[in-house]
Amino acid sequence: MQTVIWKQLNSEQQLQVLSRPAVNSSTDIAGIVADVVSQVREQGDKALIDLAAKFDNTELSAVRISQQEIEAAEQGLSEEFKQAVAQAKANIEVFHQAQKPQPISLETQPGVRCEMHYAAIGNVGLYVPGGTAPLPSTVLMLAIPARIAGCKKVVLSSPPPIAPEILYTANLCGVDEVYAAGGAQAIAAMAYGTESVSKADKIFGPGNAFVTQAKQQVSGDHAGAAIDMPAGPSEVLVIADDKANPAFVAADLLSQAEHGPDSQVILVTTSEQQAEAVNQELARQLALLSRNNIADQALSHSTAIVVNDLAQAVQVSNLYGPEHLIVQTEQARDLLPEIENAGSVFLGEWTPESVGDYASGTNHTLPTYGYTRTYSSLGTLDFMKRFTVQELSQQGLKDLSRAVVPIANAEGLDAHRRAVTLRLGEEQ
Ligand SMILES: NC(=O)c1ccc[n+]([C@@H]2O[C@H](COP(=O)([O-])OP(=O)(O)OC[C@H]3O[C@@H](n4cnc5c(N)ncnc54)[C@H](O)[C@@H]3O)[C@@H](O)[C@H]2O)c1
Numbered sequence: 001m002q003t004v005i006w007k008q009l010n011s012e013q014q015l016q017v018l019s020r021p022a023v024n025s026s027t028d029i030a031g032i033v034a035d036v037v038s039q040v041r042e043q044g045d046k047a048l049i050d051l052a053a054k055f056d057n058t059e060l061s062a063v064r065i066s067q068q069e070i071e072a073a074e075q076g077l078s079e080e081f082k083q084a085v086a087q088a089k090a091n092i093e094v095f096h097q098a099q100k101p102q103p104i105s106l107e108t109q110p111g112v113r114c115e116m117h118y119a120a121i122g123n124v125g126l127y128v129p130g131g132t133a134p135l136p137s138t139v140l141m142l143a144i145p146a147r148i149a150g151c152k153k154v155v156l157s158s159p160p161p162i163a164p165e166i167l168y169t170a171n172l173c174g175v176d177e178v179y180a181a182g183g184a185q186a187i188a189a190m191a192y193g194t195e196s197v198s199k200a201d202k203i204f205g206p207g208n209a210f211v212t213q214a215k216q217q218v219s220g221d222h223a224g225a226a227i228d229m230p231a232g233p234s235e236v237l238v239i240a241d242d243k244a245n246p247a248f249v250a251a252d253l254l255s256q257a258e259h260g261p262d263s264q265v266i267l268v269t270t271s272e273q274q275a276e277a278v279n280q281e282l283a284r285q286l287a288l289l290s291r292n293n294i295a296d297q298a299l300s301h302s303t304a305i306v307v308n309d310l311a312q313a314v315q316v317s318n319l320y321g322p323e324h325l326i327v328q329t330e331q332a333r334d335l336l337p338e339i340e341n342a343g344s345v346f347l348g349e350w351t352p353e354s355v356g357d358y359a360s361g362t363n364h365t366l367p368t369y370g371y372t373r374t375y376s377s378l379g380t381l382d383f384m385k386r387f388t389v390q391e392l393s394q395q396g397l398k399d400l401s402r403a404v405v406p407i408a409n410a411e412g413l414d415a416h417r418r419a420v421t422l423r424l425g426e427e428q
Pocket residue numbers: 032055056128129130131132133135138159160181182183184185206207208210211231232233234259260263323364365366367368
């Protein structure tokens with residue numbers, strides 16, 4: 001990991017240090033995805049079977065996983081895994097149940113009642129990544145809020161062959177249908193439907209550059225589906241002071257580096273010695289990891305930034321807008337009021353990012369690539385929509401006509417005015 005001194009960089013160099021790695025810059029991802037999407041729209045299941053052979057090296061006999069296969073998945077799994085999933089599920093349920101919105105009902109003026117109601121999105125499609133590692137935890141993060149929101153139909157797609165841990169967790173969380181499809185083809189199938197795949201109104205879930213591009217393409221088409229957010233390759237930024245334990249800091253950086261070669265990890269520290277100590281720890285701990293070649297590639301485009309003080313550390317973090325922000329400083333909570341752009345924040349030395357990935361209760365589906373400026377972490381509300389209601393009494397309409405009629409006149413919209421005045425007997 002290269003180390004830079006923030007104040008020695010000009011503003012262009014500062015932005016360069018915080019730029020995301022170009023993902024497969026030699027590959028025309030948008031073009032490949034557009035071809036895959038049209039192949040799925042034209043050929044349905046046949047395309048999914050052909051693309052599974054091409055991209056996932058898997059010969060599929062059917063796209064939809066049968067209920068027997070789903071139930072059989074439990075057999076090979078350990079009690080330890082099942083209990084871990086049960087504990088994580090309970091915590092995620094508590095936190096997402098608490099997010100269920102309360103309806104609003106009030107009078108804005110006497111006789112004029114306004115209300116806000118919420119309804120679940122009908123059919124939702126969940127994408128669970130499986131290219132470099134199967135992620136059963138992502139099933140929990142997507143299916144639990146879908147069920148709490150009350151979605152009618154919840155379907156899930158993941159690259160074949162689907163790990164039994166994913167099938168078991170999907171069944172436990174009440175997923176209705178599971179499909180063996182990965183990448184852009186899975187997103188296209190859930191957006192438009194095929195013989196085996198049910199069309200979804202909205203598609204959720206993280207994935208690689210192909211998945212993220214496909215989500216963007218189908219959401220731009222009226223016949224396609226809405227999407228949650230661009231949730232791409234994992235990122236973490238750690239703010240550490242001179243007192244932080246470099247072994248803990250390095251462990252947190254590596255936990256995101258191991259997700260993929262296009263992951264990005266950044267250290268922002270007030271101490272040059274800390275940056276050096278973390279670099280030494282990275283080298284020591286990297287050798288202990290099974291996916292060390294992946295983590296090593298991610299570290300090659302990651303940086304340690306030395307700043308003047310913690311206020312500047314937060315400014316750098318806000319500029320980058322990380323998916324995960326870990327604060328390992330003496331008074332970590334003190335920085336919270338200044339944090340503007342982050343998907344999920346981890347405070348203090350006892351809060352590694354892995355707890356949010358799996359089991360604390362927060363959602364690990366988070367905006368990446370700087371989208372934290374405008375998007376939020378996934379929650380129950382994303383599986384719902386809201387609508388307003390109004391109801392007026394006769395007197396309420398009479399009083400409110402003093403606001404409606406002049407504005408309708410100013411807009412030259414006679415029919416709007418007449419819908420009020422006719423009721424009040426002021427016009428025929
Ligand atoms: N932001 C978040 O909330 C979040 C959460 C979990 C995981 N992630 C990220 O999700 C990503 C998962 O990526 P992954 O690759 O492991 O799994 P994935 O399931 O997203 O992608 C695998 C699929 O990509 C397609 N693919 C691969 N190479 C292709 C090519 N050359 N052309 C066309 N299609 C191709 C294949 O169809 C394959 O099935 C990681 O980057 C991880 O960091 C993000």
